[in-house]
Amino acid sequence: MTWLPFALTLAAFTASHYLPARTGLRAAAIGRIGRRAYFTLYGLTSIVLLLWVVVAAARAPVVVLWWQTSWMRWGPNLAMPLAMVLLACGLGIRQPFTLGARRGARFDPADPGLAAVTRHPLLWALSLWAGAHLLANGDLAHAILFGLFLAMGAGFIPVFDARARAALPEREARAFFAATSLLSLAPLADPDWRRRNGGPLLRRAVAGLALWLVALALHGVVIGVSPLP
Structure with missing residues (x-):
């Protein structure tokens, strides 16, 4: 076993997320197809590359940083249902300043939807997935992999929040941040919020649990x- 396959797959995954936008490839491809x-193609490619890099990490040379104990496996088993629910509920969120936002979405502070609970559901899902798996995998390759995703x-x-502050007029920015939350369960106790959003989000949550x-x-x-465990 060598480090080369893991390094190459990690480089390919990273390049697939940065090069298309920075080289103009994304704009050219959108113009053609x-x-x-x-x-759709980009999402499928990202999933394949993610699975590839995870498999490559498992096959990399084992350099133990900490030994796994049985209780550490509870981390992923407890975190992943919530991460999948956040993923399912957050895809296409109606606020443009986050990962996975609906294209051309217009944010309405009077009806913030899921953004009232969290304006960054997919980033929370990524952090939960990475942090829980980092706990349960104490070898160097997995520490690099999951540590990188946790950092991302x-x-x-804060990068997306800074973009919102820069893109919105001051009054709209204040309304945006007042109507949304980094993470809050308070909207779940609001009957009006549940009436507007409960049904669709519940269906998505069930889909997330199935996933x-x-x-x-x-x-x-x-x-x-x-x-x-």
């Missing part, structure tokens, strides 16, 4: 390790 087709998930939250169950069942087959 359309926005919907491009982002947590680090992009978690599929991932749990396939984890041993795809990754080669059972996630159960």
Whole structure:
């Protein structure tokens, strides 16, 4: 075993997220095949590359930083259902200043939707996934992998918030941040918020839990390790 496959897959995954926008490739591809087709293809490619880099990390030379104990496996098993719910609920969120936002979305402070609970659901999902798996995987390759994703998930939250402050007029920016939250459960206790958003978000939450169950069942087959404690 060598470090080369892991390094190459990690470089390919990183390049796929930075080069298309910075080189003009994304704009050219959207011009040729359309926005919907491009982002569908880009999403599928990202998933394949993510699975590839996770498998490559498992096959990298083992350099133990800390030994795994049985209780550490509870981290992913407790965090992943919530991460999958956040992922399912957050895709296409109606606020433009975050990962996975709906294209062309117009934010309404009077009806913030999920953004009242958190304006960055996908970044929270990424952070939960990475942090929980970092706890349960104490070898160097996985520490690099999950540490990088944890830094990305947590680090992009202030970046997107700064973009919102820079893009919005002062009054609109104040209204935006007053109507949204970094993370708050208070809207769940608001009958008016539940009336407006409860149904659609509940359906998405159920889909997220179903996705978690599929991932749990396939984890041993795809990754080669059972996630159960």
